[in-house]
Amino acid sequence: MSGLVGKKIGMTSVFDSQGRSIPVTVVEVPASVITQIKTEETDGYNAVQLSSFDRKAKNVSKSVKGHFDKAGSETKAVVKEFRDFLPEGLDVGDELKAEDVFQVGDVIDVAGTSKGRGFTxxxxxxxxxxxxxxxxxxxxxxxxxxxxxxxxxxxxxxxxxxxxxxxGNTRVKVKNLSVAKIITESDLVLITGAIPGPNGGYVELLSKPSAY
Structure with missing residues (x-):
């Protein structure tokens, strides 16, 4: 399942072709770096490890920094693995952008950590x-x-x-949302409906099985 890592910005609304106001969630999805590729032969399964959102090198351990150095990437804040996702023609150190994985109208799932509400x-x-x-x-x-x-x-x-x-404070997946708009110059993806977590929280955008 292909996917990318994003950061929830907030909610707004857009108008569709028929003039209807559609509520959407704005997600920042900067270019993700491929920091590792796992295959059936070497790891027992196929997956790609994506890293996103810059982080200062002084705030990570030497072993983690060495992992990013091996991939030729700057240190990142979020590292996620997407199984059965091997982008064709790309290798470790290459970047994936939102427009490379998603298109307007795609049906996707969004997973994240829900807001913690304590003891209720x-x-x-x-x-x-x-x-x-x-x-x-x-x-x-x-x-x-x-x-x-x-x-x-x-x-x-x-x-x-x-x-x-x-x-709250648990992993939640909201299924069958759709991509309403992709703003490439701002690295933003607009998704219909609400997604888990607070503003500023990291989420995973998971597409349905595709040609990848």
């Missing part, structure tokens, strides 16, 4: 409705989870019960 209750985490009836003696149960299990049978709480806990 059942209403925010699982969309419980709460009691909602304050006039019948419910003064402290409005946002409580309610009953979570039986009494003497089964005498325990089943695993997987919807309760309060850590919310």
């Amino acid at each position: 209750g059942v209403i925010k985490r699982h969309n419980f409705s709460g009691v909602g009836d304050e006039t019948h003696g419910q003064h402290n149960r409005l946002r409580a989870p309610g009953s979570i299990g039986g009494a003497s049978d089964p005498a325990r709480v089943f695993k997987g019960m919807k309760m309060g806990g850590q919310h």
